[in-house]
Amino acid sequence: MxxxxxxxxxxxxxxxxxxxxxxxxxxxxxxxxxxxxxxxxxxxxxxxxxxxxxxxxxxxxxxxxxxxxxxxxxxxxxxxxxxxxxxxxxxxxxxxxxxxxxxxxxxxxxxxxxxxxxxxxxxxxxxxxxxxxxxxxxxxxxxxxxxxxxxxxxxxxxxxxxxxxxxxxxxxxxxxxxxxxxxxxxxxxxxxxxxxxxxxxxxxxxxxxxxxxxxxxxxxxxxxxxxYYPQKLVPTIKLEPALSLHSTLMQVKKLKKGEYLGYDNSYQADEEQWVGTVPIGYADGWSQSMQGTELLVNGQRAKVIGKICMDQLMIRLPGPCKEGSAVTLIGCQGAESITFAELAAHIGSVPQEISTSLTARVTRIYTDKGEARKRWDKRLIVSSSKGAIL
Incomplete structure (x- = not known):
């Protein structure tokens, strides 16, 4: 990868x-x-x-x-x-x-x-x-x-x-x-x-x-x-999401009060604050409708600010963070989690729109592959995404 x-x-x-x-x-x-x-x-x-x-x-x-x-x-x-x-x-x-x-x-x-x-x-x-x-x-x-x-x-x-x-x-x-x-x-x-x-x-x-x-x-x-299912309407069954989405902080800087960020000056700092750049954008399927959602950094929520770009997006950090820190767009960090349901509600859609929008630029890595290997004929072990190996 x-x-x-x-x-x-x-x-x-x-x-x-x-x-x-x-x-x-x-x-x-x-x-x-x-x-x-x-x-x-x-x-x-x-x-x-x-x-x-x-x-x-x-x-x-x-x-x-x-x-x-x-x-x-x-x-x-x-x-x-x-x-x-x-x-x-x-x-x-x-x-x-x-x-x-x-x-x-x-x-x-x-x-x-x-x-x-x-x-x-x-x-x-x-x-x-x-x-x-x-x-x-x-x-x-x-x-x-x-x-x-x-x-x-x-x-x-x-x-x-x-x-x-x-x-x-x-x-x-x-x-x-x-x-x-x-x-x-x-x-x-x-x-x-x-x-x-x-x-x-x-x-x-x-x-x-x-x-x-x-x-x-x-x-x-x-x-x-x-x-993906209407959990509140089916409380007798607990299904687990199969996909999580991750990235890293590629750049961190302090933005001064009044400075702009993003295309068309789409965000202006109302105070001095730390911001980070994450290498995912609408060419990866993370559309501009995701502006205003939150990601997880160091177990804390960080809001997406400014217009989402083709290849990157920017977030307001809870404080100074190290470049290279793990970012979770869907999934858990510590006690916090970002769910498909939360994101779907933000864009007025359904969870499957989000997962099907993820493009081939986002590598799929299959976890618990060792257990899965034992369960099917090795002749059928294949990968549907570049870079993902079973």
């Missing part, structure tokens, strides 16, 4: 979070681990392996390239691509034994031109139903009826029918219940069609933890796998 800014990812926390979640679910409910967006910024290969160790039966990603990367690194679990692929990509997906999300009959009509001729290559699909998120999926019965003949084809396997909740992390559950009942009604369309369906699923992380009775045949665990 040639840089003084890095993240640490606990493999055991990812695995243990999944094991804890598994214990809360009804028996016979399958576990689908969502490892899209490079495992929410934690490393897709590593996250997939930890999920497999914890007993996940399936994986999910957002895009075809993400699924192909998992296959290239020896991941053999069934993989669902959550975003519909282009019809011309069908042959590639089938060759790598990938499950596809489908949302329209028109997709099937075009995709038939690209389907491999061999009868051994079947198309495995999950049908997405839109019950109120308004993003992707069938939302009217005529759309379903138009798709049914395509789903009945001999070379098509309907692996699943699913939906996604819009408000599972909110205290008010009225809209979630409305979506669930809508899904139940739409399932009747499926049953009336007499199609064979292997699984129905509607619950993501928050819904699975809060309402295990909604688990149906399978749950999709993404955010909670990495320690």
């Amino acid at each position: 040639n840089r003084d800014t890095w993240s640490e990812v606990s493999l055991s926390n990812i695995r243990n979070n999944m094991l804890k979640i598994r214990q809360t679910l009804p028996k016979n409910v399958k576990l689908m681990a969502v490892v899209k967006a490079n495992g929410y910024g934690h490393g897709d290969i590593e996250a997939a392996l930890m999920a497999q160790q914890a007993g996940a039966e399936q994986l999910a990603v957002a895009y075809l390239d993400e699924a192909l990367r998992l296959r290239e690194h020896g991941i053999t679990l069934p993989i669902l691509i959550l975003t519909p692929i282009k019809p011309r990509q069908l042959k590639l997906a089938i060759e790598h034994d990938l499950m596809l999300t489908v949302t329209s009959a028109s997709w099937f009509r075009e995709a038939r031109c690209f389907k491999p001729v061999t009868p051994l290559r079947k198309l495995r699909v999950h049908v997405k139903l839109d019950t109120g998120l308004g993003r992707l999926g069938i939302y009217e019965k005529p759309q379903w009826d138009e798709m049914v003949p395509w789903l009945r084809a001999a070379d098509v396997i309907v692996e699943g029918v699913y939906t996604h909740f819009a408000t599972a992390g909110r205290e008010d559950t009225s809209y979630l219940k409305q979506q669930y009942m809508r899904f139940v009604d739409m399932i009747e369309w499926v049953k009336e069609s007499r199609l064979a369906v292997n699984s129905y699923h509607c619950a993501g992380s928050a819904a699975a933890l809060r309402f295990p009775e909604l688990a149906m045949d399978m749950v999709r665990i993404g955010a909670a796998m990495y320690g």
Whole structure:
């Protein structure tokens, strides 16, 4: 590692979070681990392996390239691509034994031109139903009826029918219940069609933890796998964040009263004070929206001042500090901690926006790698980030 800014990812926390979640679910409910967006910024290969160790039966990603990367690194679990692929990509997906999300009959009509001729290559699909998120999926019965003949084809396997909740992390559950009942009604369309369906699923992380009775045949665990969940609404389970973020003080100086700091004179000292420069900026994924947040130095909080630069940011120090001192942007120092939830609240977003924003310039270092090594085939030990070695 040639840089003084890095993240640490606990493999055991990812695995243990999944094991804890598994214990809360009804028996016979399958576990689908969502490892899209490079495992929410934690490393897709590593996250997939930890999920497999914890007993996940399936994986999910957002895009075809993400699924192909998992296959290239020896991941053999069934993989669902959550975003519909282009019809011309069908042959590639089938060759790598990938499950596809489908949302329209028109997709099937075009995709038939690209389907491999061999009868051994079947198309495995999950049908997405839109019950109120308004993003992707069938939302009217005529759309379903138009798709049914395509789903009945001999070379098509309907692996699943699913939906996604819009408000599972909110205290008010009225809209979630409305979506669930809508899904139940739409399932009747499926049953009336007499199609064979292997699984129905509607619950993501928050819904699975809060309402295990909604688990149906399978749950999709993404955010909670990495320690992100509505903790106040689920006090019966304790999940641990898997990622922490660290850097160092590269320069320390005393700023006089009235002096400016940062682009556009974005900060002016109201008194004599110590300030430090930290080598992380918006090119690393630490955006200018983080201005005003706090970091930890010598176990104390230090506020980010001035505009965050591309490669550095500045903080107001609690007093004189040594250059080279450790800085924690996410994680603990002594009794103090900076959490994803705190930072997400500051920017008006969710924790996963922060971890997925961390760019490749931030090296991922995988902790407890010795323990993890014992648990999987050495042929599959890989790294998804430059400089991070298992």
